[in-house]
Amino acid sequence: MTGSARNFLEFHDVPEAGLRSIVARAGELAKAWDDRTMPQTLAGKRVALIVDDGGWRNTTAFDLGIQAMGGICVHVPSGFNTREETGDLSGYLGNWFDMLVIRTKELATLKAVAAAAPVPVINARSRSNHPCETLGDLAYINSRRGSIDRLKVVGVAADANILRSWAEASIALPIEVVQVYPERWHIRDAALFNGRFRASTDMGELSDADVVITDSWPGDGPSDALAGYRIGTDVLDRLPEDAIFLPCPPVTRGQEVTAAAMEHPRCLSRAAKTFLLHAQNALMEWVAA
Template identity: 35%
Template sequence: MNLLQLTDLQPDDIRRIWALAGEAPGPALNPAPGGTVAWSFEGNGIRTRTTFIEAFRQLGLAFTELPQLLKTAERPEDLAGYLDPFYALYVVRESDHPRLSAFAAASRRPVINAMSAQGHPCEVLTDAYYVDTRIKPLQDARVCLWGPSTNVFRSWHELAQVLGFALVQVCDRRFHEVLPQVEFVEPSALPQAVDVVITDSWPASAEADATTQTDLTPLSEDHLAAMGSPALLPTPPFTLGRELTVDPAAYPGFVGYAQKELLLPVQIAVVRWALAAAAEADAKRVAHQGDGHADR
């Protein structure tokens, strides 16, 4: 019932979340089980913050902001023990992924990762949902990640592992890795017939590791043309002249700013899925306890 990284999910979980995201919004949505969400958000996260708060509102969930929830010196198990009675769900944006994981392991409530240094699962579930429904089914799509690995790309790697589709990632050889479902290539050996290219801001660690300016190659209009003029899905915030030199707003294949509106239905779906899974687990636990009493 936690969503800390996409490898927490089974293929059926992902398809269920996407099916929920495809349902009609507004009053037609079945409200989530009642309760209060604990909400802790490190950094700006303008789009993710906007859409999660709106998701809580549309689902009729109260939410309480707990600033810097995991930045205290308290042990995660103590925080969870004291807070669990008050909350039905935690949505947390926290750079320290191991501490976030420790808190989730200690809590009896679902924990959703709204971004950590290791991954950005809700963002990638949204973008993958767009690719799967608006461009080409992921099993058939040629998806290209441009640049060294980031937390967003890590979540793409995990999604490809869970669903069993292939990715190609273009970056300098010094940033290549050995990963299942991912083919790493250099910018001088561009993949052909690509359906969508995804960019993300270069991590500071990659810039520190780069020894020459050519180690980090921005995505250009020429690169896109060489790959067959695919759709372009830049992960915001993007910076012209850094991870890409082509202006997405001027590129015919840009998926558009409205693509990120899908964050709202996908995040609504994630919350509904997590609360429903928690309710099912609680019902099984109660039933098991009842069976134990009957045996005595």
């Protein structure tokens, strides 16, 4: 964590005990959501939501969750690295808000904001990582399995923000994460490698996977080099019976997944993304505590 604030810029900013409490709390908030009995734990909290990089799913969930828990959410029509210095803008926002939720391109920008802001900062997505997406998936997995311990997560994906957040998660939690992809697109960042994250080209790694994730094909990837890493029903049929397949939206059918794979009973992406809301709500509670 940066300074004294409870920031969430990278997944491993939060210690293991904090992550476990957030994941467990997400399950409680899921029930409260269904029962329409959301706790008003953000009552009186003023949250700035800054979207500097498109997207809609998790920022919509932040806005909805803040209001459902009694907070005030303001969409700030400003970005970073334009006319105002990041440090100046962060200070001005800190005059008015209790928390900043920011979706922007550069992780370095988020770190600069956190260094200057007197209030907590949450990373709603950067090009380098997407920790809220991984947090939501883990909360869903916990709701189904009753635990997140000793998971084997196989990411059939190139080096990109979703896979990187799973690698970050392996630093903080007792889960094994394996990237399976052609070497050209392997993660090279030494800071992400630890005893629980590694890269491979072997699709056989999926044979004992608890969770399989995908992401969009890289823009510089010839289809003939990637076709062997497409997830179809034949691959899903060979997974363990209780395995969970979580293709990352937006899904490009015919590239990283087949259309039929999206209808397979092990494909649980839509249900999992329900927990994006609940996990983010639990995270905001933790950050505001």
